[in-house]
Amino acid sequence: MPIYEYECKPCGARFSKLVMTISNPPQVDCPKCGGGEVEKLISRVRYHRSESDRLSELDTSKPRDESFYKDSRNVGLWAKKRAKDLGADLGSEFDEVVDKARSGEILEDL
Ligand SMILES: [Zn+2]
Known part of the structure; x- marks a missing residue:
């Protein structure tokens, strides 16, 4: 959209x-x-690209370069993709953590 x-x-x-x-x-x-x-x-x-777009494009078999980490939208994406591949459900709590990390809040907590 x-x-x-x-x-x-x-x-x-x-x-x-x-x-x-x-x-x-x-x-x-x-x-x-x-x-x-x-x-x-x-x-x-x-x-605006949706998270599911980003997830489907993410290849977990390839190493990520530095720019991947610099994009805050990619925070947690890797873990989510891996969990999805493994069929694991991280639950809504994980989404909350990711949202926090993306907004930078998590850094203040540490
Ligand atoms: Zn005005």
Whole structure:
């Protein structure tokens, strides 16, 4: 699903919004001032890849390079993939830990 960047004309605020359908764009209001006079910044469109996409592309038989670790979204992905391959269920508790690690919270706990 595409995420569009918008700029509010009256107040200049920039924000992004996940758009479900491209053919029927929703009315977008500025989250800062509530105005509806926003401009879509087409050049900033990017596609959000789901975790399942990342999981299916992840090859656990290959060594990971440094950039893998630098992407916080990959935190826990390796463990999840391995667990999936082994048919193990890590449960919702694991997801919580991963979410924490991704947001950086876990570092503060240590
Ligand atoms: Zn605004």
